[in-house]
Amino acid sequence: MAKLTKRxxxxxxxxxxxxxxxxxxxxxxxxxxxxxxFDSSVDxxxxxxxxxxxxxxxxxxxxxxxxxxxxxxxxLVLCTPDKEEAAKAAGADYVGLDEFIAKIEGGWxxxxxxxxxxxxxxxxxxxxxxxxxxxxMPNPKTGTVTNDVAAAVTDVKGGKIAFKVDKAGxxxxxxxxxxxxxxxxxxxxxxxxxxxxxxxxxxxxxxxxRGVSMAATMSPGITIDAKSLSN
Numbered sequence: 001m002a003k004l005t006k007r008x009x010x011x012x013x014x015x016x017x018x019x020x021x022x023x024x025x026x027x028x029x030x031x032x033x034x035x036x037x038f039d040s041s042v043d044x045x046x047x048x049x050x051x052x053x054x055x056x057x058x059x060x061x062x063x064x065x066x067x068x069x070x071x072x073x074x075x076l077v078l079c080t081p082d083k084e085e086a087a088k089a090a091g092a093d094y095v096g097l098d099e100f101i102a103k104i105e106g107g108w109x110x111x112x113x114x115x116x117x118x119x120x121x122x123x124x125x126x127x128x129x130x131x132x133x134x135x136x137m138p139n140p141k142t143g144t145v146t147n148d149v150a151a152a153v154t155d156v157k158g159g160k161i162a163f164k165v166d167k168a169g170x171x172x173x174x175x176x177x178x179x180x181x182x183x184x185x186x187x188x189x190x191x192x193x194x195x196x197x198x199x200x201x202x203x204x205x206x207x208x209x210r211g212v213s214m215a216a217t218m219s220p221g222i223t224i225d226a227k228s229l230s231n
Contacts, residue, residue: 011035015220023229026214026222027185033219034178039070040217042178044189046171046196047211050204057204059171060164062142063195067184068159070177073112075156076100077149078120078138090153101127109134115144115152135164163192171196178216189214193229
């Protein structure tokens with residue numbers, strides 16, 4: 001086991017593993033215990049009381065964070081020629097169709113989000129094995145399959161994120177960077193929680209939000225009071 005550095009030990013000592021922090025306390029603390037020299041991502045992890053194996057309990061959706069994520073996302077738009085200019089004007093990093101399908105088949109996935117028009121989805125279907133594991137496959141439920149490609153690109157560039165419950169029933173999402181103020185991190189976190197609560201499956205029984213934690217890259221996790229976020 002690797003030995004903890006003095007800096008890491010000092011940071012670990014600031015987090016009480018037996019304490020459940022309020023959202024305000026957590027967003028202030030996550031900035032204080034950052035151990036990296038770069039602008040780390042701040043992520044929130046929400047354990048839900050759902051069974052992901054059941055189709056009607058696979059919680060997924062999108063939310064526009066009021067302060068964005070602090071990261072400029074690279075967007076590829078796969079569309080017919082008549083949509084290309086609108087996509088480029090909206091700020092898409094890559095626009096096209098057949099040439100990018102060929103690149104993806106060759107293993108290229110150097111993008112963060114892929115937007116596609118419904119008419120080209122039959123061509124894109126064969127890319128599922130490459131895009132699926134990387135959560136890059138366009139999907140109507142996340143707003144990435146649409147005829148209004150300009151609006152989709154604008155949303156993504158403006159801070160819209162997609163989320164999906166994993167096999168363990170947990171939602172993982174980036175809600176900003178350590179350079180954000182504690183208030184901005186709190187407001188982004190609450191916006192995500194509001195979206196999750198609205199998506200509670202009717203078949204989900206018992207406690208829906210079972211646990212919430214926050215952590216910056218390479219920093220210890222902070223347990224947050226789930227009840228305060230659910231109200």
